[in-house]
Each structure stands twice: as C-alpha cells, then as structure tokens.
Amino acid sequence: MDTHNKKLSLTAAEARFGYQVAARLTEGNEQLPADIAERLKGIRHMVADQHRLQRARHAHVMVSAHNATATLGGPGESSSWRLRLGLLLAIPTLLFGLYALQHYQQERFVRKIADIDTALLLDNLPPQAYVDPGFTSYLRQNDG
Incomplete structure (x- = not known):
C-alpha cells in the first residue's frame, strides 16, 4: 500500500513540475520570434498527441463482441x-x-429435525396428543 501512495505522490510531483515548466515556456514564448514560436507550438501538439496515445495504451478497454466480455488491462499479455x-x-x-x-444448511435442518x-x-x-386439535388450541392459549 505504501508503494502505491509513493507512486501517486511521485506522479503528482511530476505533474506539478510539468505544469511549472509549461508555465515558464509560455512566459518566454512572447519573447521568441514568430517562426520559432510556431515550431514550438507544433512540437507541443506532437508531444500532447504522444502522451494521449501512451495513456490510451496503459489503460485500454477491450470489448470482445464475439464472446460478450469486457476486460480492463494494461499493455501486453501479462494482464490477460x-x-x-x-x-x-x-x-x-x-x-x-x-x-x-x-x-451447512442441510446439517442445520437435520439437527432441527x-x-x-x-x-x-x-x-x-403420547405422540397422538400432538395431532389432537384440542391439544393444539391448549398450547396456543398457554403461549399467549
């Protein structure tokens, strides 16, 4: 459990660092010439696309209509x-x-019997007393 929390905190720290770098690049972007700014913009789009593809590979959803199953898994056959x-x-x-x-239920029933x-x-x-209707009413009157 601790390693999972460490991974989450490391991922959060990486995300914060990425946002800080992006902010610094955006601040310095205004001072760059137009052609360099356009090239950097294209590179940013390319990196964002690669990041989306990588995330899609790590948490893909495979739905098989053939045998009506849905599985969640990571990359590779190990999860399969x-x-x-x-x-x-x-x-x-x-x-x-x-x-x-x-x-267990059968044993309980047999024990009750x-x-x-x-x-x-x-x-x-005698056992005949239990089937006598008068005796049954007598038992009901004494229970109440």
Whole structure:
C-alpha cells in the first residue's frame, strides 16, 4: 500500500513540475520570434498527441463482441493470463462456497429435525396428543 501512495505522490510531483515548466515556456514564448514560436507550438501538439496515445495504451478497454466480455488491462499479455488465472481460480472457489453453504444448511435442518424427534421421544405425552386439535388450541392459549 505504501508503494502505491509513493507512486501517486511521485506522479503528482511530476505533474506539478510539468505544469511549472509549461508555465515558464509560455512566459518566454512572447519573447521568441514568430517562426520559432510556431515550431514550438507544433512540437507541443506532437508531444500532447504522444502522451494521449501512451495513456490510451496503459489503460485500454477491450470489448470482445464475439464472446460478450469486457476486460480492463494494461499493455501486453501479462494482464490477460492474470485475468484468466483469476477467473480459473474464482470459479472453483465459488462452487466450493456454494457446496459448503448447501451442506451447512442441510446439517442445520437435520439437527432441527433431530431435536424435535428427541423432544417427542423424551416427552411424557403420547405422540397422538400432538395431532389432537384440542391439544393444539391448549398450547396456543398457554403461549399467549
């Protein structure tokens, strides 16, 4: 995390330096002859175009209409194999998580049923009492 903050502060310092240089060049531009000023203007436009292309290469968006996927990545194929490896690991992890959740829910359900069966077997009342409508109304009156 610290290296990321250092990179951001370094990038900010570079940007400030660039703005200061640009300001100084703009101030001195008024004292230059017209032909040199035009050449410098053309060079500035060329550098700005190169900068835009470089930024576009570093953060390109590739949308593949063939298999309806969108990926963000940096230059080169390294991001492509990292993305594939991440997806390859994410799918089994997701499936394992779903299986574990289903297994947990099933165990919880079985424990609840077992607790009810144990209570029925250890109780002094016969099982027929639980299906008797009068007994059910008696239990409801005592709960309230």
